[in-house]
Amino acid sequence: MQLPKYSYKINEHFYDYEFISEGPKGSIKKIVHFTRIAINVFNIGFGDLDETSGRITDKIVTNNSDSRKVLATVAFIIYDFLHKYPEATITAKGSTASRTRLYRIGITNHINEIGLYFVIYGLRNNNWEPFINGKEYDAFLIRKK
């Protein structure tokens, strides 16, 4: 994928990632973490770290004018994680419906390239189905082909 992204650091187990979003609102530290929720199934979460309080949140609209770059960075992180753990399945869900929609748009915009390496499912009416462009989904599931 030829997309602008932030450089990021990885912890030695490949479960935690950090990068800095730079924009009009300054430097914001983003954290991405993969949590094991079942055998070979990991949930991805990411949010903004408040280094003073240690709190992480994804409810605030950071609006640092770089949402595409942030999403691209997360996409590369997913690629790295699945390279390290090729048998893993990743689940993802936005904290709000609008965020989930943002992820869906991100997937749609790059589905041709994503589809070369990954299998993607979307959750609709409590049923998982292969991702189809244009359909609304409540959550996503990604696995290496």
Add this chain to the structure above:
Amino acid sequence: MATAVKYKSKSKKAILNGVVNKSVGNYETHPFFVKKANEMKALIKETGLPKKIKRAK
């Protein structure tokens, strides 16, 4: 100490870079990620996983 990790894509054109760095925190027990994981666990318990993925496991 940072260790550069490079991967080649299947097309061998793009190289992805992440830098392994011991300064990266361990967020496994951070309440934010624990909450999100528990929400997804509850969802998966209700919906199950796609059949192809269940078989792959």
